[in-house]
Amino acid sequence: MSVVKMKLNGKAVSGDVEARTLLVDFIRQYQGMTGTHVGCDTSQCGACVVHVNGKAIKSCTTLAVACEGAEVTTVEGLAKGGDLHAMQAAFKEHHGLQCGFCTPGMIMSAIDIVKRNGKNVSEDVIRRELSGNICRCTGYHNIVKAVQAGAANM
Amino acid sequence: MADTKTGIGASVRRKEDLRFITGKGNYTDDINLKDQTIGYFLRSPHAHAKIKGINTAKARKMDGVVGIFTGEDVAKDKLGGLICGWMIHSKDGSPMKAGPHPVLALDKVRFVGDQVALIVAETKEQARAAAQAIVVSYDVLPHVVDVAKAMKSKANVHDLAPDNRVFNWSLGNEADTNAAFAKAAHVTSMDIVNNRLIPNAMEPRAAIGSYDTGTESYTLYTTSQNPHVARLVISAFHGLAPEHKLRVIAPDVGGGFGSKIFIYGEEVACVWASKFIGGRPIKWTGERSESFLCDAHGRDHVTKAELAMDASGKITGMRVHTKASMGAYLSTFSAAVPTYLYGTLLSGQYNIPNIYVEVDAIYTNTAPVDAYRGAGRPEATYVVERLVETAARELKMDPAEFRRKNFVTSFPHQTPVIMMYDAGDYGASLDKALAMADYKNFTSRKAESAKNGKLRGVGFSAYIEACGIAPSAAVGSLGAGVGLWESAEVRVNPIGTVEILTGSHSHGQGHETTFAQLVSERLGVDINNVLIVHGDTDKVQMGMGTYGSRSGAVGMTAISKALDKIEAKAKKIAAAVMESSVNDVEFKDGTFTIKGTDKKMGFGEVALASYLGHKFNTSEIELGLKESAFHDPSNFVFPAGVHICEVEVDVDTGLTKIASYTAVDDFGNLINPMIVEGQVQGGVAQGIGQALLEGAVYDEDSGQLLTGSFMDYNMPRAANMPHIENFQLGFTCTPCPSNPLGMKGCGEAGAIAAPPAVINAITHALGVRDIAMPATPLTVWTAMQSMKIAAE
Ligand code: FES
Numbered sequence A: 001m002s003v004v005k006m007k008l009n010g011k012a013v014s015g016d017v018e019a020r021t022l023l024v025d026f027i028r029q030y031q032g033m034t035g036t037h038v039g040c041d042t043s044q045c046g047a048c049v050v051h052v053n054g055k056a057i058k059s060c061t062t063l064a065v066a067c068e069g070a071e072v073t074t075v076e077g078l079a080k081g082g083d084l085h086a087m088q089a090a091f092k093e094h095h096g097l098q099c100g101f102c103t104p105g106m107i108m109s110a111i112d113i114v115k116r117n118g119k120n121v122s123e124d125v126i127r128r129e130l131s132g133n134i135c136r137c138t139g140y141h142n143i144v145k146a147v148q149a150g151a152a153n154m
Numbered sequence B: 001m002a003d004t005k006t007g008i009g010a011s012v013r014r015k016e017d018l019r020f021i022t023g024k025g026n027y028t029d030d031i032n033l034k035d036q037t038i039g040y041f042l043r044s045p046h047a048h049a050k051i052k053g054i055n056t057a058k059a060r061k062m063d064g065v066v067g068i069f070t071g072e073d074v075a076k077d078k079l080g081g082l083i084c085g086w087m088i089h090s091k092d093g094s095p096m097k098a099g100p101h102p103v104l105a106l107d108k109v110r111f112v113g114d115q116v117a118l119i120v121a122e123t124k125e126q127a128r129a130a131a132q133a134i135v136v137s138y139d140v141l142p143h144v145v146d147v148a149k150a151m152k153s154k155a156n157v158h159d160l161a162p163d164n165r166v167f168n169w170s171l172g173n174e175a176d177t178n179a180a181f182a183k184a185a186h187v188t189s190m191d192i193v194n195n196r197l198i199p200n201a202m203e204p205r206a207a208i209g210s211y212d213t214g215t216e217s218y219t220l221y222t223t224s225q226n227p228h229v230a231r232l233v234i235s236a237f238h239g240l241a242p243e244h245k246l247r248v249i250a251p252d253v254g255g256g257f258g259s260k261i262f263i264y265g266e267e268v269a270c271v272w273a274s275k276f277i278g279g280r281p282i283k284w285t286g287e288r289s290e291s292f293l294c295d296a297h298g299r300d301h302v303t304k305a306e307l308a309m310d311a312s313g314k315i316t317g318m319r320v321h322t323k324a325s326m327g328a329y330l331s332t333f334s335a336a337v338p339t340y341l342y343g344t345l346l347s348g349q350y351n352i353p354n355i356y357v358e359v360d361a362i363y364t365n366t367a368p369v370d371a372y373r374g375a376g377r378p379e380a381t382y383v384v385e386r387l388v389e390t391a392a393r394e395l396k397m398d399p400a401e402f403r404r405k406n407f408v409t410s411f412p413h414q415t416p417v418i419m420m421y422d423a424g425d426y427g428a429s430l431d432k433a434l435a436m437a438d439y440k441n442f443t444s445r446k447a448e449s450a451k452n453g454k455l456r457g458v459g460f461s462a463y464i465e466a467c468g469i470a471p472s473a474a475v476g477s478l479g480a481g482v483g484l485w486e487s488a489e490v491r492v493n494p495i496g497t498v499e500i501l502t503g504s505h506s507h508g509q510g511h512e513t514t515f516a517q518l519v520s521e522r523l524g525v526d527i528n529n530v531l532i533v534h535g536d537t538d539k540v541q542m543g544m545g546t547y548g549s550r551s552g553a554v555g556m557t558a559i560s561k562a563l564d565k566i567e568a569k570a571k572k573i574a575a576a577v578m579e580s581s582v583n584d585v586e587f588k589d590g591t592f593t594i595k596g597t598d599k600k601m602g603f604g605e606v607a608l609a610s611y612l613g614h615k616f617n618t619s620e621i622e623l624g625l626k627e628s629a630f631h632d633p634s635n636f637v638f639p640a641g642v643h644i645c646e647v648e649v650d651v652d653t654g655l656t657k658i659a660s661y662t663a664v665d666d667f668g669n670l671i672n673p674m675i676v677e678g679q680v681q682g683g684v685a686q687g688i689g690q691a692l693l694e695g696a697v698y699d700e701d702s703g704q705l706l707t708g709s710f711m712d713y714n715m716p717r718a719a720n721m722p723h724i725e726n727f728q729l730g731f732t733c734t735p736c737p738s739n740p741l742g743m744k745g746c747g748e749a750g751a752i753a754a755p756p757a758v759i760n761a762i763t764h765a766l767g768v769r770d771i772a773m774p775a776t777p778l779t780v781w782t783a784m785q786s787m788k789i790a791a792e
């Protein structure tokens, strides 16, 4: 066991973890933040996507100890005060979610896609870059719309 | 009409979204109870084997292990086995052969993944380590995974079915149908395979079971589409505890698509075993690999189908013989799927005077097969629409016009396979779809594609489904073990806010919004003052849950009936308070007025008056404002539509791209068009997935599931779907006559309609008669090579 310290959604947190403890377990179980989900065991579904030092990563495939000193943002850390992040608002406005299980990961990936590709990111790029996020409910149609709209407002 | 922005027909943004987009959802795995332990299942590595012994001695002594449970413990405690809630009789009158399905395997395992032991420990790592230390000695038996071969296999899944056949069911008139074929001018005959699918709701199944030693009662948190049915089955059939001593809670559930209807061994084992560890809660969260192995799969039909036509191209008969895999055990509703949810839909949208269908349901050493989005109706639609399209091509008729020629045009229409279609206008949907898809210019688009080395094809699917299942007496007479009504309770609080308790369950459908829209429309109450309560057997008295596109047509009708009672009672109170006759009270937009006067009261004022009892005689009018209703549908509802798919096939790689997709659906009246469109988009994606990408594959030699992860099982991704501007949705509307809201159902239509539309388009592009699903690049490329097809 070793102590890992990081900033989670702006707050300093720490925990005594095993070397094999995954970041997603650190977030969900040690910190009790359950917005980040686990949808698979092969690093494919993207339900677990969070930002580490501003970059989207799959927290199911990252060791907690590897995030020592990092700034970690989860879906819970996006809204500022009562104001939703533009991407969150876009998902609601464009009905980009149904059961909501994939949604935290989708939103975190979407923000990263826009950051890297700019506000005018094309539909093709959005679709290609969402290949690591699986949604079983929406057929992606409204997710893509939401990402475009969220991009414009970011 | 009440506030048109939130009433019926408005695309209200969803009330449930805020918690999901901010990470505040409350799914089963998000819940942690005090003193909780972790459950882990040891599973069979063999497709079929006798269990000679299970040695848990070493595992029991390991760090953190709290308890280990096997099938023998279950048997010793006399906990009942899993049941199939629908009894099917073979055509010779004999009952289906339902083999034993213990909560934990006893004596035998019958598929890879069958649960053998429950290990309970302080942490998951400890439970997993202990599972590895358990020694199970198996005597491996012959197995069979292919439904087409199982009846002749030397493997015998259940002793009571020596040929592995569960039942041999039939529907329709065989002699008349044979006579129609004897007279036919043309017969189209096809071998049709409906590929096996794995539902893969994104939230894996999970459960937390606990036993309260003080009250001697159980609580089960579970990822269920129908918590009340779970409670009923666990109570009445497993005999765990009477219903008042068992609470089942299905909190936020991350998608279901059928797979979370069923009562599975894992959930039952967790709640049962808690009693033996002093009542400590046991939490099990399925891993994705367990979802692949053990959640009930869908489809897996092998069919021979024939269509008879007269010289003018009118359909005169249909003959179908299907082998349907049931997997290793009969899951909760499995027997109904290839029978009353399949054979009854074989008339499609067509006037077919003679239909005969025979179904062999067959055990294989695979995961149980049960309802998956559409459940039987996608399989029926695939048979009908592949046959019809192929027949049109053979007759050299335009496929749209061949369909039109055979459409049912007058209603009600009695098919030869039970169903009585109540309303529809299939020609209207076809016309609209043809216009939206710009069908008349297809040839120029085809020429354009050819210039780019692509083969373009167009395919139709004119589907019908029966949903809103269903009149209780009717399903009872067909073998159902439950009634399929729905219940609702409306509680008006003293300040006029409203709580709706419903037996439906939302796991993505948006009931918290659509049900509130109905209340807003009817009572003139702001939707933010309406709370929809569901998913907890301690709050909602009884309900049948959500599946088969029934929550609108059946669940909302129950709410509507309860609202009728609320309105009637509120009028009485308003009349008394305003000292008028109840016959003079009018209620509109949330205000009660007295005809011919300027007296009025708001809904909230009447609500308050109902709880004060100051101004009416409480011995004549009962205090309070709370009503409930049960609704039993008088018929199925019959959504129908026409979907048109255009594909482009790359000649070099065999890659199929959905060039455009047009869906025109008649769902009757829509409550929230935005949500309805979302249902269609999601359903079509699953249908495109079935047609192009998805297929569960078991290895014949080893019986192992080869497609056991997202690396091997190709789930639809964003890039597999058509571009936004190439995916068009349209609606036509013939209101449903059997419910007051005129609603049909929209949840399954896309998954039902899409597979034949896509495959008809690919076969059209290639000029081949058939292509197997999933039509992967390899399958398509191989077909092109063997046909020596090249773009012009
Ligand atoms: S849980 Fe991380 S990719 Fe699926």
Ligand code: FES
Pocket (backbone or CB within 6 Å): A096, A097, A098, A099, A100, A101, A102, A103, A134, A135, A136, A137, A138, B202, B254, B255, B508
């Ligand atoms: S909204 Fe259910 S998985 Fe995406």
